[in-house]
Amino acid sequence: ATVSEPAQKCCTENIQPFLTSILEELMGPVSSGFTEVRSLFDKEVNEIIQNFQKTNDTTKLKENVDQLMKLPFNSVKMEPCYLKVNLLQELLQDLKSRFKVYHIDFVVQRTQNFMQELMENAVYTFEQLFSPSRQADSVKIATTIEKVKLRVLK
Secondary structure (H helix, E strand, C coil): CCCHHHHHHHHHHHHHHHHHHHHHHHHHHHHHHHHHHHHHHHHHHHHHHHHHHHHCCHHHHHHHHHHHHCHHHCHHHHHHHHHHHCHHHHHHHHHHHHHCCCCHHHHHHHHHHHHHHHHHHHHHHHHHHHHHHCCCCHHHHHHHHHHHHHHHHC
């Protein structure tokens, strides 16, 4: 009872007025990281489409889709996505001094984990939606891949 009222007053006066601006500031790097994940997925699927249109080789298509499934675990390709979120380090340093925010590395790491999880979900969904169409007419496969890609991005 003796702590509750001063704690509420402290939060109301010293923290709550800043929450909206803090959230907006932190969402910039987070949003750009997730946008980068989306762009990477889009780029990789477009490469699959282009390769298939050049070769019409369904065996190579299967290999390319299998490679796409490994994308979330490809640290080299995912690195640009992760780098976008590293800006949180700097932003959180200011919060650390002002609001005693600790475990900054944990926040960045969890955000990067969510990005990897998003990519895992995207490639899994792509594979699930495209898999039944692999045996289709080769003329329709590129169109099907594009439709599946757009569905996943939606």
